[in-house]
Amino acid sequence: GDSVTQMEGPVTLSEEAFLTINCTYTATGYPSLFWYVQYPGEGLQLLLKATKADDKGSNKGFEATYRKETTSFHLEKGSVQVSDSAVYFCALNAGGTSYGKLTFGQGTILTVHP
Amino acid sequence: NAGVTQTPKFRVLKTGQSMTLLCAQDMNHEYMYWYRQDPGMGLRLIHYSVGEGTTAKGEVPDGYNVSRLKKQNFLLGLESAAPSQTSVYFCASSRWDQETQYFGPGTRLLVL
Numbered sequence: 001g002d003s004v005t006q007m008e009g010p011v012t013l014s015e016e017a018f019l020t021i022n023c024t025y026t027a028t029g030y031p032s033l034f035w036y037v038q039y040p041g042e043g044l045q046l047l048l049k050a051t052k053a054d055d056k057g058s059n060k061g062f063e064a065t066y067r068k069e070t071t072s073f074h075l076e077k078g079s080v081q082v083s084d085s086a087v088y089f090c091a092l093n094a095g096g097t098s099y100g101k102l103t104f105g106q107g108t109i110l111t112v113h114p
Numbered sequence: 115n116a117g118v119t120q121t122p123k124f125r126v127l128k129t130g131q132s133m134t135l136l137c138a139q140d141m142n143h144e145y146m147y148w149y150r151q152d153p154g155m156g157l158r159l160i161h162y163s164v165g166e167g168t169t170a171k172g173e174v175p176d177g178y179n180v181s182r183l184k185k186q187n188f189l190l191g192l193e194s195a196a197p198s199q200t201s202v203y204f205c206a207s208s209r210w211d212q213e214t215q216y217f218g219p220g221t222r223l224l225v226l
Contacts, residue, residue: 043217
């Protein structure tokens with residue numbers, strides 16, 4: 001079945017450090033890929049997405065590129081801020097008869113210190 | 115617009131008690147979902163609905179029932195709560211032709 005694997009956390013960084021959170025997936029067909037972010041005490045919100053191979057999603061300084069050859073969708077940011085502290089979830093939508101249903105990774109906790 | 119709202123925010127139950135979680139959305143979305151979030155396991159889909167009057171099972175449906183009598187509401191019921199159902203429950207909605215889901219703030223449930 002479909003699955004998403006994220007790097008183990010938690011991740012702790014100093015402000016202005018470079019961030020990478022790894023995400024790999026297993027799916028049949030051509031899924032759409034997502035990064036959702038969950039700030040403390042809140043629900044999830046979409047951070048960025050990519051719908052086909054080689055697409056790059058970007059938002060708020062975060063980027064991720066859909067790599068079909070390595071089945072990956074790693075999240076990056078060049079300079080993190082304290083306000084980026086949150087839980088980050090990688091997810092996929094396999095499409096077809098599974099359209100609308102998201103499969104999530106386990107989440108990665110990010111803490112950024114001043 | 116309020117987006118997706120959930121009631122209640124927090125609840126404590128004793129084993130064997132029943133309760134209903136309410137999800138409401140004001141975006142006229144066709145699809146609605148219930149997830150549970152457990153540490154180290156991400157979010158897992160419990161049940162979902164593709165329209166008023168229709169529901170379907172997700173990945174972890176056992177012990178839960180749902181109903182979608184109105185397009186804007188999606189109810190999640192626990193008939194006989196068990197400690198294994200201690201979790202944070204999230205409702206989400208989406209348009210039928212878009213993949214992006216919009217999430218509510220969550221309900222934290224503790225079953226003793």
